[in-house]
Amino acid sequence: MREVKVVCRELDFGDAVAVSEGPLIEEGRRGVAIKSRRGHGSTITESGFREGGPGYCDGRNYHYVICSDLQAQSVSPPAEFSVRLVNGTTSCSGTVEIFYRGEWLGLCTSWWSMMKEVKFVCRELDCGNPVAESGGPLVEDGKRRVILDRCYGNEYSIRHCDFIREPGVCIGRNYHQVTCSESVRLVDGAGLCSGRVEVKSNQSWASVCEADFDRQDAEVVCGELGCGAPAALQGGLYGEGEGQTWDKEFQCKGKESLFLDCDTSDRENNICLPGNAVGLTCSEPDDVRLVGGGSRCAGGVERYDQGEWRTVGAEDRDQTRTNVAAVVCRQLGCGSNVSALPGNTTRGNSIICYGSEPSLRDCYRMYDILPGLTVICSDLLVQPDISLTDSMGGVSRGHQGPEVFRDYSFTITCSTQPQYPGGSFLLTFTGSNRTQAQPAVNHSAAFLFPAADDSHQGNYRCVYENYVFSHNFSSESGLLTLTITASPLPAFIIRHVVVLLILLTAITTSYLYYKPTRRQKRVNRVSSMDRYVNAMEMVSLSSRAEAGPGEERAAQGTE
Incomplete structure (x- = not known):
């Protein structure tokens, strides 16, 4: 009791009332050993410590103290099954411990859910939403733990x-570490990423008025809670709450890591009317993917956990695999589950879902290593494209979409991104059973309409179909709304004009090509005649020179 009196005095808690000994910390852990003290010093440090610094001692030498001044601080033991987090970076993170029969024990469980067990831990500690959890050998194996x-x-x-009820022994992989948000939370929502926004101020939680909260503020909140981008923001979306209302206006830039890191300013109007407590829905975190299936909606399931992508395993039961697959397809926005089969070689941590959870992290997580899971979702194929073209200039852009002149030809083309070979396209016409089908060639198909008439007016849609993974899949394009209008001139006149223009162009081209050629031929003929005349004159002169003067005169007389 002498040392205990010094402790109570140093803490200003009055005199020592009681002290107990017990295995409050595991045996074999290092502790600080002090020398004996008569209780006259003012601080425990004046007692002096044994040489050699911290050493090892058995658990019976650790002490639990009760001082007399209960007004200064309650020292009554925690309630049975109270919760705390130890060895964390904040008061809302660390390894989970449970107070049981006078001692703090680690928590051991095979079932662990962010939406249930972790949420309870965060709430009992007056922290915010669950952000992360992990399991591993955080404490020594073989120690007693609350199960x-x-x-x-x-x-x-x-x-x-x-x-x-009786503490037992379990392996280290089942101990759990939890991280909760400290100063912001979403309450009364359907999952971890939706609810009414509440901010912690002066140890109490306050709702936020819609007028003081915008999309940039929502981006910070969603990011701090480990969720995706904001999807919906509306006053009164998740009720009003029972506490006070935050009296500041947030001015986040959208890049802050914590909501309370954002700037604030005084609210212009201190009144937040009923129905204006802001509700926020964030998209689910981008922590799940399907790999190796040729599509973002098919393949082996992986989950981003503790800084890396890890394989997700499931028990070899149809219902278990189906429930997990339903959650995966929902979280990825890939429709519904079509197939859920055991993986071929990879193995991963087991996940158990009910099938209605919004994301995989809301399911139960077990640390058994089981075969991986291959999931095929209904929205396997990407959405095809639909486009309109023509070869005669008969398509124009109207107020309600493309317009085609009556009696003009036009072509509707369906195309899709390269995913799987083969497949076919259906071109459907809204309001009738009229459809056309063509095989996909180079992932596209063209549908030609030789002459537009009023029956062609309406809405068109491309449907891409393919048989893969032993199932038929289809995907629809958006609507193409087509209007048929009268052309400025009758189509047959325009056709004749076009033909005449083509003929005129051909004639002009031929004329311009052959005219220089004929001119060159005439020049060539004149040049040849000149050379012939010159040659004959030369021959004549040569003959006269050889005949002599007498013959030349005779020739002249003859002439």
Whole structure:
């Protein structure tokens, strides 16, 4: 009691009332050993410590102290099954421990859900939403731990969950580390990423008025809670709450890591009318993917966990695989589950879902290593494109979409991104059973209409169909709304004009080509005649020279 009196005095908690000894910390852990003290010093440090610094001692030498001044600080033992987080970076993160029969014990469980057990831990500690959880050998194997069976989600606190009352021994992989948000949370929503925005101020939670909150503020909140981008923002979306209303206006830039890091300013109007407590829906986190299936909606399931992509495993039961696959397809926005089969070689941590959870992190997580899971979702094929072209200038852009002149030809082309070979396209016409089908060639197909008439007016859609993974899949394009209008001139006149223009162009081209050629031929003929005349004159002169003067005169007389 002498040392205990010094502790109470140093803490200004009055005199020592009681002290107990027990295995409050595991045996074999290092502790600080002090020398004996008569209780006259003012601080425990004046007692002096044994030489050699911290050493090892058995658990019975650790002490639990009760001082007399209960007004200064309550020192009554925590309630049975109270929760705390130790060895974390903040007061809302760390390894989970449960107070049981006078001592703090680690929590051991095979079932662990962010939406249930982790949410209870965060709530009991007056923290915000669950952000992350992990399991591993955080403490030594072979030590006694409180064993939790499971929580069902409707309990008031974690102490009302199913515990195995006698502490037991479990392997280290089942101990859990939790991270909760500290200063912001979403409440009364359907999952971890939706609810009414509440901010912690002066140890109490306050709702936020819609007028003081914008999309940039929402981006910071969603990011701090480990969710995706904001999807919906509306006052009164998740009720009003029962506490106070935050009296500042947030001015986030959208890049802050914590919501309370954002700038604030005084609110212009201190009144937040009923129905204006802001509700926020964030998209689910981008922490799940399907790989190796040729599409973002097919392949082996992987989840981003503790800084890396890890394989997700599932029990070899049809319903278990189907439930997990339903959640995966929903989170990825890939429609519904079509097929869920065991993976070929890879193995991963087991996930158990009910099938209605909004994301995979809301499911139960187990640390058994089971075969991986291959999932095929209904929206396997990407959405095809639809376009309109013509070869005669008969298509124009109207107020309600493309317009085609009556009696003109036009072509509707369906195309899709390269995913799988083969397939076919259907061109459907809204309001009738008229369809056309063509095989996909180079992932496209063209549908020609030789002459537009009023029956062609309406809405068109391309449907791409393909048989892959032993199932038929289809994907529809958006609507193409087509209007048929009268042309400025009758089509047959324009056709004749076009033909005449083509003929005129051909004639002009031929004329311009052959005219220089004929001129060159005439020049060539004149040049040849001149050369012939010159040659004959030369021959004549040569003959006269050889005949002599007498013959030349005779020739002249003859002439």
